[in-house]
Amino acid sequence: MFRALRSQRSFAHGVHPPQAKDDTRDLPIKQFPFAPVMIVPLSQHIGKPALPVVREGQEVERGQLLARPDGFMSVAMHAPASAVVQRIALAPGISGKMTQAIFLKPFPGSSQEVSEGEPCELSSATPEDILLAIQQAGIVGLGGAAFPTHVKLKVPAGKSIDTLIINGVECEPYLTTDHRVMVEQQGDIFTGVRYLLKATGAKGAIIAVEANKLDVAAALRDALPADLPATVQVVAVKYPQGAEKMLIQALLGRQVPSGGLPSDVDVVTVNVATTAEIGRLLPHGRGIQERVITIGGPAIRKKGNYRIPIGTPLRFALEYAGMDEHLSRVFLGGPMMGQALPSLDIPITKGTSGFIAFTDSQTAALPEYPCIHCAYCVEACPLFLNPSQLGLLARAGQYERMADEYHLLDCFECGSCSYVCPAHIPLVQRFRAAKTLVRKRRAAV
Amino acid sequence: MVVLTAVVAIGGLTFLLATLLILANRKLYVEEDQRIDVVEEMLPHANCGACGYPGCRPFAEAVVGGVVGPGKCSVSNIAGREAIAEYLGIEVGEQLKIVARLACAGGSNVARNRAHYAGVSSCLAAAQVAGGGKSCAWGCLGYGDCERVCDFNAISMNSHGLPVVDNAACTACGDCVDICPKDLFSLHPEDHRLWVACRNLEQGDAVLAACEVACTACERCAQDASAGLITMRDHLPVVDYSRAHATRVPIERCPTGAIVWIDDRAGVLRGAASKKIVRHSALPESPS
Numbered sequence: 223m224f225r226a227l228r229s230q231r232s233f234a235h236g237v238h239p240p241q242a243k244d245d246t247r248d249l250p251i252k253q254f255p256f257a258p259v260m261i262v263p264l265s266q267h268i269g270k271p272a273l274p275v276v277r278e279g280q281e282v283e284r285g286q287l288l289a290r291p292d293g294f295m296s297v298a299m300h301a302p303a304s305a306v307v308q309r310i311a312l313a314p315g316i317s318g319k320m321t322q323a324i325f326l327k328p329f330p331g332s333s334q335e336v337s338e339g340e341p342c343e344l345s346s347a348t349p350e351d352i353l354l355a356i357q358q359a360g361i362v363g364l365g366g367a368a369f370p371t372h373v374k375l376k377v378p379a380g381k382s383i384d385t386l387i388i389n390g391v392e393c394e395p396y397l398t399t400d401h402r403v404m405v406e407q408q409g410d411i412f413t414g415v416r417y418l419l420k421a422t423g424a425k426g427a428i429i430a431v432e433a434n435k436l437d438v439a440a441a442l443r444d445a446l447p448a449d450l451p452a453t454v455q456v457v458a459v460k461y462p463q464g465a466e467k468m469l470i471q472a473l474l475g476r477q478v479p480s481g482g483l484p485s486d487v488d489v490v491t492v493n494v495a496t497t498a499e500i501g502r503l504l505p506h507g508r509g510i511q512e513r514v515i516t517i518g519g520p521a522i523r524k525k526g527n528y529r530i531p532i533g534t535p536l537r538f539a540l541e542y543a544g545m546d547e548h549l550s551r552v553f554l555g556g557p558m559m560g561q562a563l564p565s566l567d568i569p570i571t572k573g574t575s576g577f578i579a580f581t582d583s584q585t586a587a588l589p590e591y592p593c594i595h596c597a598y599c600v601e602a603c604p605l606f607l608n609p610s611q612l613g614l615l616a617r618a619g620q621y622e623r624m625a626d627e628y629h630l631l632d633c634f635e636c637g638s639c640s641y642v643c644p645a646h647i648p649l650v651q652r653f654r655a656a657k658t659l660v661r662k663r664r665a666a667v
Numbered sequence: 668m669v670v671l672t673a674v675v676a677i678g679g680l681t682f683l684l685a686t687l688l689i690l691a692n693r694k695l696y697v698e699e700d701q702r703i704d705v706v707e708e709m710l711p712h713a714n715c716g717a718c719g720y721p722g723c724r725p726f727a728e729a730v731v732g733g734v735v736g737p738g739k740c741s742v743s744n745i746a747g748r749e750a751i752a753e754y755l756g757i758e759v760g761e762q763l764k765i766v767a768r769l770a771c772a773g774g775s776n777v778a779r780n781r782a783h784y785a786g787v788s789s790c791l792a793a794a795q796v797a798g799g800g801k802s803c804a805w806g807c808l809g810y811g812d813c814e815r816v817c818d819f820n821a822i823s824m825n826s827h828g829l830p831v832v833d834n835a836a837c838t839a840c841g842d843c844v845d846i847c848p849k850d851l852f853s854l855h856p857e858d859h860r861l862w863v864a865c866r867n868l869e870q871g872d873a874v875l876a877a878c879e880v881a882c883t884a885c886e887r888c889a890q891d892a893s894a895g896l897i898t899m900r901d902h903l904p905v906v907d908y909s910r911a912h913a914t915r916v917p918i919e920r921c922p923t924g925a926i927v928w929i930d931d932r933a934g935v936l937r938g939a940a941s942k943k944i945v946r947h948s949a950l951p952e953s954p955s
């Protein structure tokens with residue numbers, strides 16, 4: 223017991239929201255059925271949209287390439303089902319912009335077998351081969367950011383990586399996808415780690431697990447192959463422990479500089495589900511066409527963890543999972559960093575870690591009061607910013623000052639400040655707005 | 668004796684420093700055109716930057732230097748610009764009245780909402796929540812960020828939640844262009860009469876489900892206009908303002924009134940064939 227306490231490292235500041243994981247943490251991953259129409263956006267990742275290689279009316283097999291990457295900062299898209307391409311048209315997305323998407327109509331009678339491609343052999347592949355295979359497999363950060371994984375793994379010239387961190391923290395309440403992946407796909411994770419170690423040249427790997435999953439940590443330790451230079455480490459339960467910078471701070475005591483990347487402190491962090499997908503797909507040369515999500519929240523009847531085809535419209539997913547009649551709001555992602563949805567026509571994308579639904583009474587808007595400078599937010603901010611001051615500046619429209627003097631652009635929108643604010647000021651929403659405007663202005667210059 | 672020493676020392680020091688100051692003033696004196704001060708005084712002191720210079724002083728320097736004519740100042744009135752021209756003995760120069768225009772006509776009486784947004788009453792903030800509650804992803808959110816940011820009170824929100832620009836008060840400073848999260852404002856000379864008040868990139872019925880005054884990309888305006896004046900791009904008509912456009916023929920057959928004619932006296936004119944909108948109340952929300 224003492225050992226467990228001693229090993230629970232963490233970062234300074236942060237908050238402790240209710241975990242709300244008990245409903246789904248022990249439910250095995252179930253396969254989700256195919257929707258009658260699937261919407262595969264060409265831009266599910268940060269970077270340039272993929273270029274379609276299919277045309278309207280064409281029949282595609284499950285796992286077949288739908289779109290190829292457009293440059294380095296882009297990834298491939300694969301068919302989530304054996305289907306016919308209905309049309310390539312605009313579809314709504316979580317960004318609020320309409321983007322090009324491939325609409326697929328799955329064949330009802332198909333066996334839905336996944337086609338195999340050119341495998342990426344671990345023993346013979348060079349680091350460049352692995353990066354290319356990851357890009358061709360369409361793999362992006364499945365934790366939510368959807369940043370192309372091969373870009374993240376590309377070690378900048380003149381830098382070297384000594385530690386690979388596999389992020390299995392999953393600090394966002396309600397979500398249990400990474401938890402289930404770590405229980406059910408340990409073999410895939412270890413294979414993925416081997417690929418990642420080879421691609422980055424890191425000497426060793428740390429699989430980081432939050433202390434609310436001690437059973438998972440123990441199971442992973444037991445299953446760890448003897449020849450794999452990896453350890454399983456437990457970090458304290460605290461939000462946002464799963465944020466890259468916070469995790470590096472907790473495990474290694476290194477601080478990623480402002481505006482910098484983990485490679486500046488010789489580290490690369492990869493989400494555990496992403497790692498598992500690499501280990502699952504690369505040996506078969508397959509592309510990513512489904513992912514694990516948690517469907518939860520009080521307004522959902524069949525809560526659970528599902529392996530869901532990418533491109534499944536949320537409306538279909540919600541109807542399958544069964545919703546409470548009083549359902550009023552659906553959030554994509556968890557309650558801390560997720561977004562309220564204005565439409566259910568949005569599809570599940572690679573970056574969707576889950577969605578949660580609430581009823582009217584649970585999401586009643588609380589009245590906003592003036593800031594009294596109580597500094598709860600200052601105590602909560604894991605980056606040691608001053609959300610109180612930033613909030614007042616945002617209210618006054620002083621966006622440039624927020625960026626120049628108060629490090630606005632370092633904020634990664636974890637929501638800790640909004641969570642603790644006793645005046646219910648929607649700080650993070652204001653910061654997002656300010657960041658968008660500042661970035662637009664800087665891009666225009 | 669002590670007093671005398673002090674007086675002499677301080678007096679001497681004063682004399683020395685004064686001499687240095689006088690010499691420095693002579694040596695380092697910058698010859699500046701006195702007229703710059705006068706011209707700056709005659710300018711409106713708005714420091715808005717609409718002329719393309721950082722403020723009124725740099726603009727005055729440019730005017731006196733003969734780089735631009737006083738007509739470039741969009742804030743001062745005609746009399747004021749002519750006074751500057753007369754004082755300097757130069758031409759007023761090109762006087763182009765430029766104003767901000769909104770490329771959306773989807774007020775609450777014609778455009779639908781797909782969700783109820785209950786957060787901060789600001790377009791910029793609402794746009795962060797997956798684009799806001801409006802059904803049309805391109806449309807005006809109507810929370811009035813432009814009205815608040817305008818230093819000249821040239822923008823007011825009408826009863827349908829759409830900003831209306833007062834051309835007389837607008838100085839084309841561009842603050843509304845900057846703040847709008849949907850990038851719906853742009854600056855145009857007043858003599859650009861044809862105006863496409865829609866940015867929706869979809870076509871046909873999908874557009875009409877979201878908004879009754881949106882462009883359906885029927886291309887009638889492009890067919891009716893003189894060759895090359897209007898081209899269709901991404902399901903929207905694009906007007907080539909470098910060509911003459913003296914008639915309002917292109918707007919007449921528009922079924923929704925998405926392309927309009929902006930008249931100096933009569934204001935915004937919709938085509939004869941456009942569907943009449945008689946509804947004044949807001950459309951009910953239709954959350955999907």
